[in-house]
Each structure stands twice: as C-alpha cells, then as structure tokens.
Amino acid sequence: MTASIGISLYPDDDTESETLIRDADSAMYRAKEQGRDTFRFYTEEMTTQALAQVALETDLRQALAGGQFVLYYQSQIELATGRLAGCEALIRWQHPALGLVEPGRFIPLAESTGLIVPLSAWVVRTAAVQIKAWQDQGLLTGAAVWVNLSGRDTQDPNLASTIAAICGDVGIGPGGLAVEITETWIMTNPEVAAENIARLQAAGIAVGIDDFGTGYSSLGTLDRLAVREIKIDRSFVARLPADPGGCAIARAVIALGRALGLRVVAEGVETEDQADFLRAEGCAVGQGYLFSRPLPAAEFERYARGLNPIG
Numbered sequence: 001m002t003a004s005i006g007i008s009l010y011p012d013d014d015t016e017s018e019t020l021i022r023d024a025d026s027a028m029y030r031a032k033e034q035g036r037d038t039f040r041f042y043t044e045e046m047t048t049q050a051l052a053q054v055a056l057e058t059d060l061r062q063a064l065a066g067g068q069f070v071l072y073y074q075s076q077i078e079l080a081t082g083r084l085a086g087c088e089a090l091i092r093w094q095h096p097a098l099g100l101v102e103p104g105r106f107i108p109l110a111e112s113t114g115l116i117v118p119l120s121a122w123v124v125r126t127a128a129v130q131i132k133a134w135q136d137q138g139l140l141t142g143a144a145v146w147v148n149l150s151g152r153d154t155q156d157p158n159l160a161s162t163i164a165a166i167c168g169d170v171g172i173g174p175g176g177l178a179v180e181i182t183e184t185w186i187m188t189n190p191e192v193a194a195e196n197i198a199r200l201q202a203a204g205i206a207v208g209i210d211d212f213g214t215g216y217s218s219l220g221t222l223d224r225l226a227v228r229e230i231k232i233d234r235s236f237v238a239r240l241p242a243d244p245g246g247c248a249i250a251r252a253v254i255a256l257g258r259a260l261g262l263r264v265v266a267e268g269v270e271t272e273d274q275a276d277f278l279r280a281e282g283c284a285v286g287q288g289y290l291f292s293r294p295l296p297a298a299e300f301e302r303y304a305r306g307l308n309p310i311g
C-alpha cells in the first residue's frame with residue numbers, strides 16, 4: 001500500500017474548514033497525478049487550473065455546434081521515392097478566446113464527457129468531404145486520408161456501418177478514407193476491437209495501429225487483427241539513429257510489419273538521419289516535420305500539388 005497526501009494550511013490557504021478540506025483534496029489529486037506515493041502542498045494555481053478545466057469543458061460543448069473545429073492534414077511520404085503516399089487528418093480547435101487549441105488538451109476531455117462520439121462523426125464526415133473534393137481534382141486518388149478514432153469509437157458496434165454510410169453518402173471511392181486506432185485502445189478490449197476492425201476492413205476501410213510499440217499488444221493478437229498498417233511510435237523514431245535500443249526496436253517493428261505484409265509508417269520523422277535509417281531498414285512511409293507540419297486543407301493542397309503535379 002502507498003499513500004498520496006494533500007496538505008492545506010490554516011490560516012494561509014483559507015480560514016474555513018470546508019475550503020481547507022477542498023484545497024487539501026486538490027493537492028492530493030496533484031500528488032496522485034505526479035506519480036503517487038508522495039505529498040503536495042496546496043497552491044492557488046491548483047484552483048485556477050481546475051476552474052480553467054471546467055470552463056474548457058463548457059466551451060467544448062458549444063464548439064461543435066459553433067463550427068470551431070478544423071482539420072489539418074500532414075503528409076505521409078514514400079521514403080524510397082519522396083512521393084506523397086497519403087496523409088493524416090489531425091483535429092484543431094479554434095477557440096474564440098484561446099486561439100488554436102491542440103487535441104492533446106481537449107480529446108481526453110471529449111472522451112470523458114462523451115462528446116467524442118459526435119466529434120468523431122464530424123471528423124469522419126469533414127475528412128470525407130475533403131477527400132471527395134481532392135479526388136475530383138485528381139489529388140490523392142491512389143492514397144488514403146487517415147483519420148484518428150478514439151477508444152470510445154472502437155467499442156461502438158455500429159462503427160463500420162456508420163463510417164461506410166458517411167463515405168457512401170459523400171461519394172468517395174473505396175480506399176479514400178482509412179482509420180487509425182491506438183494500440184492501447186485495441187488492447188483494452190481486444191475481442192470487440194477485432195470484430196470492429198474486421199467489419200471496417202470488409203467495408204473497404206483500412207485500419208492502422210497508431211503508436212505501435214507503446215501498448216503491450218501480443219504478437220498473437222496482431223496476427224489475428226485485420227489491420228493494414230502499423231505506425232512506429234514517435235518516441236522510438238526520436239531515438240534514431242544514435243540510440244542502440246531505439247534502433248533495435250524500430251528495426252524489429254519494421255521487420256515484423258513487413259513479414260505480416262503491413263504498411264509500416266514511421267511518425268515524428270524530424271531529421272534526414274532518421275529518414276535515412278528508416279529507408280535503409282525498409283520502412284515504406286515516413287511522416288513528420290522533416291517533410292511537412294500538419295497544414296490547413298488549402299495549404300496542404302498547394303504543398304501536395306508541388307509534390308506530384310497533376311498531369
């Protein structure tokens with residue numbers, strides 16, 4: 001057994017017992033967040049942060065109706081040729097007061113409040129409409145736009161039919177839209193995830209495993225899943241090529257993916273050295289700041305045209 005302790009002080013923090021206990025409680029949660037089995041003193045910043053979180057949650061509920069979300073697109077590059085091999089759609093929140101908010105700050109909140117369900121539907125539909133526009137212009141015709149799903153989605157038995165219906169509705173060709181699911185989410189309920197992945201695959205929607213190597217999936221499970229792609233997690237790519245452990249892991253994941261006939265994508269490629277290492281090891285696709293940051297649709301379009309001009 002371990003103990004996490006939060007401490008508030010009379011009379012500095014407050015003079016009311018109720019407030020003092022609430023402050024100690026906030027401090028205890030901070031102790032838990034920061035690794036447990038430790039203690040924290042209450043600070044005013046803890047209240048400010050808790051209030052900011054509540055405000056963000058209220059704003060999030062209005063954001064969807066208010067049209068404040070936007071998708072950015074980041075290229076995926078075929079390492080052997082430098083050609084565009086697809087892209088990933090990444091959500092941003094244009095908050096009226098806070099500016100552009102990164103998904104790391106609101107996706108967990110959307111998940112815990114249930115808002116992720118309509119949010120994911122919005123992401124899929126928005127990406128589908130964009131894909132349709134690009135396909136009509138001859139852009140990204142042979143490649144997919146990959147969208148991120150969250151754990152809540154992977155547990156929804158209607159997932160595949162919902163996505164297929166949206167794609168059909170918008171009128172995009174098969175293979176235009178694909179989805180990424182994190183390894184951690186797959187492993188929280190492998191049976192349900194496996195069924196959903198099989199249904200998606202049958203509906204012509206490819207599935208990739210995101211953040212591969214961070215989620216303890218067994219190789220036996222991987223073999224049984226109808227996935228098309230694995231993404232080597234950024235934390236491993238960041239260690240290339242200097243760190244022997246990072247190199248060994250990347251090399252093993254690439255070999256595993258290739259042996260299973262999967263598309264292997266390395267994410268977070270920032271340097272030429274990293275790209276060279278991955279290319280030499282036979283990794284098919286790279287994604288990262290070296291090639292392009294995530295861009296708004298219009299900018300992505302300009303960039304993509306520069307990579308493989310039409311005609």
Ligand code: C2E
Binds near residue numbers: 107287
């Ligand atoms: P992810 O799916 O692993 O996405 C990759 C993240 O790495 C993105 O952060 C991307 O901007 C960033 N990145 C790309 N290249 C580089 C690089 O070279 N170096 C570094 N340091 N970072 C790079 P972002 O856009 O902030 O997204 C964070 C996470 O939020 C995503 O991680 C994904 O899990 C989640 N997310 C993003 N969009 C959606 C969405 O539409 N739906 C759901 N459910 N989750 C999303």
Ligand code: CA
Binds near residue numbers: 088148180210
């Ligand atoms: Ca992803």
Ligand code: CA
Binds near residue numbers: 210211231233234267
């Ligand atoms: Ca990832």
